[in-house]
Amino acid sequence: MKKAIIIGSGVGGLATALRLKAQGLDVVVFENNSYPGGKLSSFNLGQYRFDAGPSLLTMPHYIDELFELFNENPKDYFNYKRKDISCKYFWEDKTVLNAYSDKNKFINEINKVLKVDKxxxxxxxxxxxxxxxxxxxxxxxxxxxxxxxxxxxxxxxxxxxxxxxxxxxxxxxxxxxxxxxxxxxxxxxxxxxxxxxxxxxxxxxxxxxxxxxxxYGTFVSEKGMINISKSIFDLAKRNGVKFEFNKLVNEIIVKNNKVVGVKVNNTVIESDFVVSNMDIVPTYKKLLKKSYQPKKVLNQERSSSALIFYWGIKKTFKNLELHNILFSNNYKKEFDSIFELGTISDDPTVYINITSKDVVSDAPKESENWFVMINSPNDTGQDWSEIIKTVRQNTINKINRTLNIDIESFIEFEKVFSPKTIEKNTQSYLGSLYGSSSNNKMSAFLRHPNFSKHIQNLYFCGGSVHPGGGIPLCLLSAKIVSELIKK
Ligand SMILES: Cc1cc2nc3c(=O)[nH]c(=O)nc-3n(C[C@H](O)[C@H](O)[C@H](O)COP(=O)(O)OP(=O)(O)OC[C@H]3O[C@@H](n4cnc5c(N)ncnc54)[C@H](O)[C@@H]3O)c2cc1C
Known part of the structure; x- marks a missing residue:
């Protein structure tokens, strides 16, 4: 039986492992963390549960497909429901708009609130x-x-x-x-x-x-976003994929322009195929030091990152939805700050995600779990502790001004992630969320392919390569890799 090694158990790595297993390969996943899922992980603060990374679920049928590969019913393990309101938008001038997932309702709402012709x-x-x-x-x-x-x-x-x-x-x-x-x-x-x-x-x-x-709509996973990685990890284990946790792959071993295995803690593990789910930049810079480096791809501008405040809030807010956006007054200044100045403007757009609106067990009674995310530059050596202090205050001011509340008095638990935390937890280069940015017209063509043009039997999946970042595209990268290996 041919063997494949997957480096990393992010959603792209897990989906690739499943697809290759379904094709009859012997599959082993090496993961640096003690848990699967990469950015799709979760933690608790007191009685509050938080999804650490992604909060928006779109195109869940690509997750269902993974269960169907093994003739299992996805509904037995992974359930979700379509949201009627995809997102609620707030502006400081007191304009409030519900983005309904039903197209006609959405168009009517825009017409009613903003007076734009249908x-x-x-x-x-x-x-x-x-x-x-x-x-x-x-x-x-x-x-x-x-x-x-x-x-x-x-x-x-x-x-x-x-x-x-x-x-x-x-x-x-x-x-x-x-x-x-x-x-x-x-x-x-x-x-x-x-x-x-x-x-x-x-x-x-x-x-x-x-x-x-x-x-395609937006969906809520009935047991939180964490159930995406948990349910597909369990599916992989049930079907014979092997996992090695707390194992950092240090090198991809290449002989005569062909991959022959990986090195983990100085031990060589042989394999017919290697698929890297590690961010493409450190894959080349750390694991393929002696091989050809595709400079054009590796030097592309990276996507933005995020500052995230996870707050246990001792109050419920009836006027908020699962996804809420509080817009900045000056969007141009906000993005210039991120991409030109490497900092965060004093009036940031604030995204508030509250999973306890749908998954009631995610917060204690009469409380809510707030995931408050601010778009930020990636890490180029800024003083994040200073930035966090300033942005936290600006975020609180923004929430108070827009929603007319005093949010600080309700925060009973807090944890903060910066681009540095994201890089440390997932090896994402500079802590960027989606690999390279799409800030130029050729960017879609410049993402790294899902295979190596120079090293036979070496493949790449996940958010830093083709077709792009975000859960659905990571799942599609797995589909492309498995098709390439099949051929
Ligand atoms: C804060 C935040 C919010 C986001 N919001 C959304 C959203 O709402 N919707 C959405 O669709 N997407 C969102 N995304 C993007 C989405 O999370 C990612 O695109 C996706 O999860 C990336 O998956 P991946 O397969 O690339 O692997 P990753 O999640 O990046 O995981 C890679 C894994 O590989 C492991 N690894 C790396 N190097 C090695 C090595 N050498 N040896 C062993 N293991 C290694 C890491 O430990 C990690 O577990 C968000 C991301 C973040 C951080």
Missing amino acids: NIVTKYLLKAKKKYDLTKNIFLEQSLHKIKTYLSSDLIKGIFNLYMFQINKTLDTVNQDELKEPHLVQLFNRFATYNGSSPFKTPGMMTLIQHLEQE
């Missing part, structure tokens, strides 16, 4: 759908870097419709041109942050991210 929004959403339909088969479900992709009819269709992608305009320019109303422009600009980019730099093509949320 036809303008309908046309915008339709255009985003067209972009997605033209790209999904080229970008998302196969390797961009194989000749077959370039000969496909989907790509030829895409080239003929190149103007549709609006890659010569920024997302902000497209939104200004097409939507005009400032609150609505800001709302749709926000989707640039789904891959850690700036709406003032990322191309207009990125309106398609919004389409994914609108078309």
